[in-house]
Amino acid sequence: MLCLNTNMNMLYLMLLLILGSQVEGRLPSMPTKPDPDDAAATARWLVSLNFWGVLNTISIDLGGAPFSNVVSFSDGLPNEGSGIPYFYLTTLDPTARNALKDERASFTVSEYPLGTCGKKDPENPACSKLSLTGKLKLVDEKTKEAKFARNALFSKHPEMKGWPEDHDFQVFKLEIENIFLIDWFGGPKPLTVEQYLHPKMNNAGFIL
Amino acid sequence: MLCLNTNMNMLYLMLLLILGSQVEGRLPSMPTKPDPDDAAATARWLVSLNFWGVLNTISIDLGGAPFSNVVSFSDGLPNEGSGIPYFYLTTLDPTARNALKDERASFTVSEYPLGTCGKKDPENPACSKLSLTGKLKLVDEKTKEAKFARNALFSKHPEMKGWPEDHDFQVFKLEIENIFLIDWFGGPKPLTVEQYLHPKMNNAGFIL
Numbered sequence A, B: 001m002l003c004l005n006t007n008m009n010m011l012y013l014m015l016l017l018i019l020g021s022q023v024e025g026r027l028p029s030m031p032t033k034p035d036p037d038d039a040a041a042t043a044r045w046l047v048s049l050n051f052w053g054v055l056n057t058i059s060i061d062l063g064g065a066p067f068s069n070v071v072s073f074s075d076g077l078p079n080e081g082s083g084i085p086y087f088y089l090t091t092l093d094p095t096a097r098n099a100l101k102d103e104r105a106s107f108t109v110s111e112y113p114l115g116t117c118g119k120k121d122p123e124n125p126a127c128s129k130l131s132l133t134g135k136l137k138l139v140d141e142k143t144k145e146a147k148f149a150r151n152a153l154f155s156k157h158p159e160m161k162g163w164p165e166d167h168d169f170q171v172f173k174l175e176i177e178n179i180f181l182i183d184w185f186g187g188p189k190p191l192t193v194e195q196y197l198h199p200k201m202n203n204a205g206f207i208l
Helices: A002-022 A039-049 A094-101 A144-156 A158-162 A193-197 B002-022 B039-049 B094-101 B144-156 B158-162 B193-197
Strands: A052-058 A066-072 A086-089 A104-110 A129-138 A170-182 B052-058 B066-072 B086-089 B104-110 B129-138 B170-182
Touching: A039 A104, A039 A129, A039 A170, A039 A193, A052 A094, A052 B052, A052 B066, A052 B104, A066 A086, A066 A094, A066 B052, A066 B066, A066 B129, A086 A094, A086 A144, A094 A129, A094 A170, A104 B052, A129 B066, A144 A158, A144 A170, A170 A193, B039 B104, B039 B129, B039 B170, B039 B193, B052 B094, B066 B086, B066 B094, B086 B094, B086 B144, B094 B129, B094 B170, B144 B158, B144 B170, B170 B193
Parallel strands: A066 B104, A104 B066
Antiparallel strands: A052 A066, A052 A104, A086 A170, A104 A129, A129 A170, B052 B066, B052 B104, B086 B170, B104 B129, B129 B170
C-alpha cells in the first residue's frame, strides 16, 4: 500500500502540474457553461473566463483596412466581472494609435481555449464564440473606473504591473454597441447590450 | 515492482489522455519555435501550427465597423503548408457576406494556444503573434487551388466534410498584402510577403 500511495501521490502531483499550467492566468474556478438558451449568461461566461482575445480597429497605416491584434484583457476581478473588456495598451502598438484616431472596434473571444468544446471544431456553432462591437475608448486615469480597470487587469495579468513605464501603457475599454454570439445551431443569439450588461441573477448573485 | 509498474502505467495512460486532448486537431508533430531573428520562419510556424484564429472584415450590417469572428483555417497538409490561410465559410455568417461586398480583411493568430509561451502573458512580446492583412477572396471551385484548399482544410478539420450541404460552405483565402509580426522585444519584425511566402529552406526542406 505504501507503494500504491507513493505512486498515486506522484500521479496526483504531475496531474496538478499539467492542469495548473493549462489554466495559467485564468480564474481559480471554472463554472459550468451556461445553458445555450441563456445568451446573456453564455456571453458573460465567455468574457469572464477568457483572458486574451483579438481586438480589431480600422488601420491608419493600411488606409482604413481592418487590423486585428492579439491582446490581453479583463472585465473585473475573478467572479466580479462587469462584462466590459478593459485593455492595457501602448501607442507603440498600432491598435491604440488606430483607436485614438477612429474609435470603431470589435473584440472577439472563443470558447475553444477554455477547453470545454471537447472534440468540436472551433468553427462548429456548438463551440461558442462572441464578438463585441463598439467604440474603443481611453479611460481617464483620474476616474474610479480606471482604478477598477487596473485592478481587473493586474489581477488576471500580474506581469502587466512590471511593464516598462516609458512605454506609456494606458487603460482602454470597449464601449459595447452590438453583440454577436454563436452558441449552438440556428444562427446568432438575439442579445441586447442591456441584457448582456445586466443579466438576471439568482439570490446567490450568480448569473442565471 | 509490479505495484510500481501498474501505477506508472496508469500515470502514463492518464498523461497521454490529457496531452492527447490538448492537441486535438493539431499537427502530429510540433517543431521547435524558430529563432526570433528569423521572422519568416516564425510567421510560417505560427500559421502552420495554429488551426483557428480571428478573421476580420468590414461590416455591412454595422455601417463599416470592423467585425471580427472566430474561424478555423488551414494553410496546407501537415508539414506542407503554403503560408496562405484558407477558410471554409458560409454566407449565413456575416464574415463571408462582408468579404463578398468588401474584400479588405485581416487574420490573426497567437502563439499562446500552441502552449509554448510558458508563463508569459499573451500580450508579452516574447509570446509571438501574427496579423496578416489583405483581401479575403472566394476561391473558384473549378481550380486546382480549390482542391488543394479543401484537402488542407479537411485534413486539419475532419468534421468540415460533414457540414450541411444546404449551408453552402465555400472556400475563401486571404491574399496577403501586409504582415505584422511581434516576436520578441523591439517592435514588429520587418517581413515582406515575398519573404513570408518563399522563406529560405535547408537541404532537408525545412524552413530555416
